[in-house]
Amino acid sequence: MQLLQNKTALVTGAGSGIGRSIARAYARNGAKVVIADIDETGGNDTVEMIRQEKGTAFFVKTDVSRPADNERMVAAAVEQFGALHIACNNAGIVGELARVGKYPIESWDRVIAINLSGAFYGMRYQLPALQQSGGGAIVNIASVLGQAGGDGLSAYTAAKHGLVGLTKSAALEYAQRNIRINAVGPGYIDTPMLHQNLPAEQHPIIRQMHPIGRLGRPEEVAELVLWLSSEKASFVTGAYYSIDGGFLAR
Numbered sequence: 001m002q003l004l005q006n007k008t009a010l011v012t013g014a015g016s017g018i019g020r021s022i023a024r025a026y027a028r029n030g031a032k033v034v035i036a037d038i039d040e041t042g043g044n045d046t047v048e049m050i051r052q053e054k055g056t057a058f059f060v061k062t063d064v065s066r067p068a069d070n071e072r073m074v075a076a077a078v079e080q081f082g083a084l085h086i087a088c089n090n091a092g093i094v095g096e097l098a099r100v101g102k103y104p105i106e107s108w109d110r111v112i113a114i115n116l117s118g119a120f121y122g123m124r125y126q127l128p129a130l131q132q133s134g135g136g137a138i139v140n141i142a143s144v145l146g147q148a149g150g151d152g153l154s155a156y157t158a159a160k161h162g163l164v165g166l167t168k169s170a171a172l173e174y175a176q177r178n179i180r181i182n183a184v185g186p187g188y189i190d191t192p193m194l195h196q197n198l199p200a201e202q203h204p205i206i207r208q209m210h211p212i213g214r215l216g217r218p219e220e221v222a223e224l225v226l227w228l229s230s231e232k233a234s235f236v237t238g239a240y241y242s243i244d245g246g247f248l249a250r
């Protein structure tokens with residue numbers, strides 16, 4: 001029996017990086033997976049990878065900053081697979097790098113809309129669907145910057161701290177409704193996001209911030225998310241799990 005046999009799952013931002021690894025891990029462990037992303041090419045590539053591994057997946061174009069897109073994404077999952085049991089709210093952006101006193105207002109609004117409101121809109125529609133299917137699990141992808149400050153990254157840091165708080169409140173509300181809700185906080189992970197936002201000369205400095213001495217891999221994050229999404233984590237809810245090579249232990 002596979003870990004997620006007979007389960008259906010949804011992953012936002014699954015067209016790249018960490019979200020893609022999570023979606024593939026879900027599918028390899030027996031779940032049917034909805035790939036939600038604003039990027040059609042990336043999303044369809046993930047579907048193709050899963051199908052090549054004999055898994056089941058389909059793509060729904062979704063901008064998580066739009067409530068109606070989230071409603072459609074969940075409805076598509078239920079329509080296609082008959083129920084929804086697992087959701088991972090992973091879509092995110094970094095936004096501009098600037099001091100608070102100079103931070104571009106538009107970037108602030110966009111980062112909050114995607115990284116924080118996007119997860120709220122997601123859960124707003126996922127939770128009724130999970131209840132309908134008898135329960136399940138949600139994992140929200142926060143960051144080490146959901147626990148610590150980040151120079152030049154106020155919007156991102158505020159959104160990720162907010163996401164941790166949102167996760168805890170929702171976990172309390174649904175703890176007796178058979179739905180577990182947790183947050184995962186990766187350190188710096190080797191994904192397109194990192195390469196787009198961090199010049200190569202800064203990589204050694206970033207590596208040093210992790211006592212393990214390297215960046216994380218998306219597959220390593222996916223392992224933790226898979227466990228939290230499964231019945232193996234049946235007594236875990238409202239928690240923040242760091243996966244950061246020791247970053248927060250300093």
Ligand SMILES: NC(=O)c1ccc[n+]([C@@H]2O[C@H](COP(=O)([O-])OP(=O)(O)OC[C@H]3O[C@@H](n4cnc5c(N)ncnc54)[C@H](O)[C@@H]3O)[C@@H](O)[C@H]2O)c1
Nearest residue numbers: 013015016017018038039063064091092143188189191193
């Ligand atoms: N890479 C890291 O170092 C790191 C560290 C900590 C946390 N995280 C978090 O992990 C998550 C995934 O990051 P990643 O590194 O895989 O990034 P990535 O850029 O490789 O992938 C992010 C995905 O989200 C999608 N996306 C962006 N805006 C969207 C929107 N409005 N609606 C739907 N999809 C949208 C992108 O198209 C992309 O496919 C993010 O929430 C990020 O904040 C990443």
